[in-house]
Amino acid sequence: DTEVTQTPKHLVMGMTNKKSLKCEQHMGHRAMYWYKQKAKKPPELMFVYSYEKLSINESVPSRFSPECPNSSLLNLHLHALQPEDSALYLCASSQDLTGGAYGYTFGSGTRLTVV
């Protein structure tokens, strides 16, 4: 299995809802990442997990809460989001702790719309 799988592919949620995005990889990769991408912009790093521990939080608002239950799974819990949080949320993984040796594998993303 050489893929990063993200579910759901599309999500529409209200500003008072609580939802979660899920990311899964079975490549034995040691680091996993959440990126946020707005239309026609580059992906922006949100969180990095290394060996299931949060290693980087790019000053992301607390309405986004990451979780890494095990080495294969990465979740992003969403609560009280704003319409400006609508974006494509990308998950990635890398074999080494930064992706410097072998690069990243990206998932296909979850397109989130906050109404």
Added chain:
Amino acid sequence: AQSVSQHNHHVILSEAASLELGCNYSYGGTVNLFWYVQYPGQHLQLLLKYFSGDPLVKGIKGFEAEFIKSKFSFNLRKPSVQWSDTAEYFCAVVRFSGNTPLVFGKGTRLSVIA
């Protein structure tokens, strides 16, 4: 801080024209370099990557890129573009060692017209 510069914000070409998209990075140590493509409404796809060895790397869909260490550049090229190459192209850089994740350039939008 490490940064990646893509000089062209929007490039418009006719079909069969040659393409070159510029990418420069600021970090002086050993880096690994990537070009990603994102077709309209789709996710990021890896076009090609450079880790070491031959500085001219070939990727999918007829794309290639040349790493010029002295110029800190990794420009993307294609001899003859097609309408289906219309997409956003992102250059990305990561240090070979260290704890800095992948850094993306701002992207170049390519529009190919018939």
